[in-house]
Amino acid sequence: MAKEKPDLVYGTLDMLILKALQHNPRHGLGIADRIQQMSQDILRVEQGSLYPALYRLEAQGWITAEWGVSDNNRKARYYKLTSAGRKQLAAEKDHWLRITKGIDLVLSGT
Amino acid sequence: MAKEKPDLVYGTLDMLILKALQHNPRHGLGIADRIQQMSQDILRVEQGSLYPALYRLEAQGWITAEWGVSDNNRKARYYKLTSAGRKQLAAEKDHWLRITKGIDLVLSGT
DNA sequence: CTTTCAAGCCTAGACAGTCTTGGTAAAGAA
DNA sequence: TTCTTTACCAAGACTGTCTAGGCTTGAAAG
Secondary structure (H helix, E strand, O other): OOOOOOOOOOOOHHHHHHHHOOOOOEEHHHHHHHHHHHOOOOOOOOHHHHHHHHHHHHHHOOEEEEEEEOOOOOEEEEEEEOHHHHHHHHHHHHHHHHHHHHHHHHHHOO | OOOOOOOOOOOOHHHHHHHHOOOOOEEHHHHHHHHHHHOOOOOOOOHHHHHHHHHHHHHOOOEEEEEEEOOOOOEEEEEEEOHHHHHHHHHHHHHHHHHHHHHHHHHHOO
16 A cells, blocks of 8 residues: 655656657657657656646747647647757756756765 | 756655665754765755655654754754664665656657 | 854745546547 | 547646744854
8 A cells, every 4th residue: 555656756747748859749648658668668647747747848938839630640739849948958957967966976875 | 047946856855864864863954964965065955845854754654853962062853764764765765766767768768 | 241143943835746537529449 | 329549638636845934042252
């Protein structure tokens, strides 16, 4: 009955989404699948986290969206990275590497 | 005026505190100092995060507390890791390593 | 001795991001 | 027709951190 820890680290989802969009536009669920796949199934993105994150990113101007049609012939909203989004991705990655370095220093200390 | 990202990764503070107590008991501010020092000043722990975290950990039975006197001759509450706390530390560390591996896989993907 | 400062503990409330749970619409299969 | 799957969306709960205060007390400064 142990409480499960979440599948994500709070605050990293934006970065992961931006990364998933690095090369191709993708639609919402496609982004979630992509993150799960790239992480070798370690990470899972719930829809209730995904969509709010997408709106955040769009509101910040880091991604843009337009309606299209998915591989399965369903209507789907495709998101694409903007150039500001690329900069943001780089910044978040830097921050992530810095902080995790700090944490690893603590964890590996005696 | 860029919004600063926090000094901590949400959800890691408990683990860091447990780690800081691994060898010696310490009092609250001493724990915060220890984390900052071990992380080479990358991480900072605000008091408003620290004390709630200590109560959480105590309530879970992962640490115990007793009043004592600090090096500066002030009264201070000293916290000590329990054996359940050690197990918890190991579990959280495993979880952390697993999730960060997932994130790194995504970030390093093409 | 009185004032100031720092150490140490503590709390309330705001806030942000994720999760749970629910829903809708439409394509294709049975 | 009904059912399943894909895809999007929203409301509210929850959790952990941060901001901004406040209290007490020992020591140092004047």
